[in-house]
Amino acid sequence: MKKLLLVSLCFLMLCITQVFAQNRTVTGTVTAKDDGLPIPGVSVKIKGTTNGVQTGTNGKYTLSVPANGVLVFSFIGYSAQERAVGSASVINVVLEPASTALGEVVVTGALGIKRQAKEQGYAATQVDAKALTEAHPTNFTNGLTAKAPGLVINTVDNGINPQTRFTLRGTRHINGNNFALVVLNGVPVSPNEVNTINPDDIESVNILNGAGAAALYGSEASNGALVITTKRGSPSGAPQVQYTNTYQLENLSYFPKLQTDFGPYGGEGFPYQDPVTGFITTPVPYENQSYGPKYDGHMQVIGSPLANGQVLTIPYATPAKDPRFAFFVTGHSDENNVSYSAGDANNGLNVSFNRLDRTGTLPLDTYNRTVGHVTATKTTGILTLDITGSFTQDNTSSSAGNPGYLPYDATNVLTTLLNTPSWAPLQMLKDVANNPFADQNGYFNAYGINPYWIVNNSRTNSRSDVFNGNFNAILKPTKWMDASYRLAYNGGTYQSQYDKAEVDFSSYARGLSTSGAYNQANFPGQVVNIKQYGDGSSSLATNGQVANSYLSATGPQGYSRIQQDALLSFHKTFFNDFKTNLVLGNTIWQEYYDIVANSSANLLVSGFYNVGSILGVPATAETSGKIRQIAYFGDLDLGYKDFAFVEATLRNDHDSRLASANRSFFYPSVKGSLLLTSLIDGLKNNKTLSYFKVRASYSKVGDVNIAPYSINNTFAPTGGFPYGNVGGLSLNATLNSALCSN
Numbered sequence: 001m002k003k004l005l006l007v008s009l010c011f012l013m014l015c016i017t018q019v020f021a022q023n024r025t026v027t028g029t030v031t032a033k034d035d036g037l038p039i040p041g042v043s044v045k046i047k048g049t050t051n052g053v054q055t056g057t058n059g060k061y062t063l064s065v066p067a068n069g070v071l072v073f074s075f076i077g078y079s080a081q082e083r084a085v086g087s088a089s090v091i092n093v094v095l096e097p098a099s100t101a102l103g104e105v106v107v108t109g110a111l112g113i114k115r116q117a118k119e120q121g122y123a124a125t126q127v128d129a130k131a132l133t134e135a136h137p138t139n140f141t142n143g144l145t146a147k148a149p150g151l152v153i154n155t156v157d158n159g160i161n162p163q164t165r166f167t168l169r170g171t172r173h174i175n176g177n178n179f180a181l182v183v184l185n186g187v188p189v190s191p192n193e194v195n196t197i198n199p200d201d202i203e204s205v206n207i208l209n210g211a212g213a214a215a216l217y218g219s220e221a222s223n224g225a226l227v228i229t230t231k232r233g234s235p236s237g238a239p240q241v242q243y244t245n246t247y248q249l250e251n252l253s254y255f256p257k258l259q260t261d262f263g264p265y266g267g268e269g270f271p272y273q274d275p276v277t278g279f280i281t282t283p284v285p286y287e288n289q290s291y292g293p294k295y296d297g298h299m300q301v302i303g304s305p306l307a308n309g310q311v312l313t314i315p316y317a318t319p320a321k322d323p324r325f326a327f328f329v330t331g332h333s334d335e336n337n338v339s340y341s342a343g344d345a346n347n348g349l350n351v352s353f354n355r356l357d358r359t360g361t362l363p364l365d366t367y368n369r370t371v372g373h374v375t376a377t378k379t380t381g382i383l384t385l386d387i388t389g390s391f392t393q394d395n396t397s398s399s400a401g402n403p404g405y406l407p408y409d410a411t412n413v414l415t416t417l418l419n420t421p422s423w424a425p426l427q428m429l430k431d432v433a434n435n436p437f438a439d440q441n442g443y444f445n446a447y448g449i450n451p452y453w454i455v456n457n458s459r460t461n462s463r464s465d466v467f468n469g470n471f472n473a474i475l476k477p478t479k480w481m482d483a484s485y486r487l488a489y490n491g492g493t494y495q496s497q498y499d500k501a502e503v504d505f506s507s508y509a510r511g512l513s514t515s516g517a518y519n520q521a522n523f524p525g526q527v528v529n530i531k532q533y534g535d536g537s538s539s540l541a542t543n544g545q546v547a548n549s550y551l552s553a554t555g556p557q558g559y560s561r562i563q564q565d566a567l568l569s570f571h572k573t574f575f576n577d578f579k580t581n582l583v584l585g586n587t588i589w590q591e592y593y594d595i596v597a598n599s600s601a602n603l604l605v606s607g608f609y610n611v612g613s614i615l616g617v618p619a620t621a622e623t624s625g626k627i628r629q630i631a632y633f634g635d636l637d638l639g640y641k642d643f644a645f646v647e648a649t650l651r652n653d654h655d656s657r658l659a660s661a662n663r664s665f666f667y668p669s670v671k672g673s674l675l676l677t678s679l680i681d682g683l684k685n686n687k688t689l690s691y692f693k694v695r696a697s698y699s700k701v702g703d704v705n706i707a708p709y710s711i712n713n714t715f716a717p718t719g720g721f722p723y724g725n726v727g728g729l730s731l732n733a734t735l736n737s738a739l740c741s742n
Contacts, residue, residue: 160360168224187488190535196392233348250331265292303444346379389469457501466492466536491560492536525603534593559591579639643678669699
């Protein structure tokens, strides 16, 4: 018995040894053909088995493989490859991008409905994550610029944190809203929120051109729509941790062309002008206009003498670099992003954190942004749950657009610079607090102020907190029907304080007719506080006042938004040739904003910017607006043999901005497309013409382009009131009546 057991054990060991002798360890690196870089997360499997590994962050892999085995290399977006092992111990593979036909590309349309490009009867452009982030932009707007035909992106201002505007296919309204609708993960958001999105979190952007493309979104999408989808999980299925850093420098690209050959003179006459010839013979040292003698480089006094008799003498010439252009500095941006993603075809998790720190081209301007984003998807049987949430906080300190202290030059930094002659030594006058030639008493310009005074003493500090989140549940009880419900919210707060320092003039400066003292002892300090609840931006508020909201608040800029969507989707193929899709849905949304502001231009204590310590009565204002809309819609798609497609939509809106008699209105759309390269035998598999489609559409889209309460005769506080215990209200200047549906 012992001998039999020993023989069996020896036989078993021999078999195991034989098996191991047939296996070998294979290593290698997987790279991409388009850029030559290693690809992490590539699936490397032994064909016919479930055994395999994934490449690491350096694209390398190690796997034990039978001698007669075949390795299969696959990765999303690339064509799979098979390689026989044979006697090789090192197998390097170069994957080629998958050549998906144009018609097979899946795009996200209205309401998040995914379709193949060949089925669409309207113009649409898809921008993927690679195209959006290949230049490593620090905001979404810069990444999307010049990526789609018909899309015009404008920055409303060129500040350190500019607001943006998206326009598709031109301007349609003189006074109304021309912005394209921005949709984030299926829910419309304010265009101001796009720059709170971390570009690395975006999976794709689909641009739906014109009203027909976005008919299912209703009146909000009459100017087209941008549909943004964020990442849901790891594209390879394996857990991934990524870190990126982007550092950028920014300089002023151009400056208005100004003359630099002639010095200061502004019509003062004698003794600067020859009474006989009329020629200007002597520069006016305190003048801002430049109609004087030609620069010749001699040493010349600029400005008036100080109280102690000291004067500032400089060359009468424009420096090698125009001081007005040299006033601007090099801006810096430092962005750090870390993300974790994992998942598979049915489940996913994506968590990311982003931090951006920036200094502007305007001295002392700073901006920082912190973004946290999480997306989770879970599928259990017939139920799929999807949750997305993001929080963004940004802080801005800037003097852009802020005024100085002189009533006749109370404009912004740029105007002050343009009001400065080219020989002025601005870089010598940076230290406003300690240089007697730089402060309000000694500055040379009798008709303007030192631009460095503005950047140091007339500033706005603001903070924005924005939350965006949605919950989506999809139930698929059968193969031909699914039901979905989505609840979403996006909104935030904006807080700002504008401070302007007190200015005190010396008796000597007030006595000079050539000084900018304006012949008064001082200008008191000023403070403006604004708090806005809405989309987290300052769209409806400006320094010193609440904007004319009833004229400008057509939305969605400035508003918070809560929305729910309920959809039923039916999809069935009949007789193997007719493909049908029917979507029935209901949308209810509400937008709201509220602004509270208080201010005073007569602070009691210099440098103490508190509206509770002032002389007189503070100016106060509050305004709010609310919009509600209920919509019912249907979308029917018919496809025949994969070459003929027809889509019809019908939508009914009930909008609170309209009179009750005209509050409900319908609008339809019909779109069709014909894929000739699939219909005509002579064009099939044509190497010269691979894709040829014709399309046509007709759409009628409602457009409610007014602010809330525009049809009402409203009252506003009258200037000068309250006067004691007497109040006053004034009727608005426009006599309104119920708006008609036509």
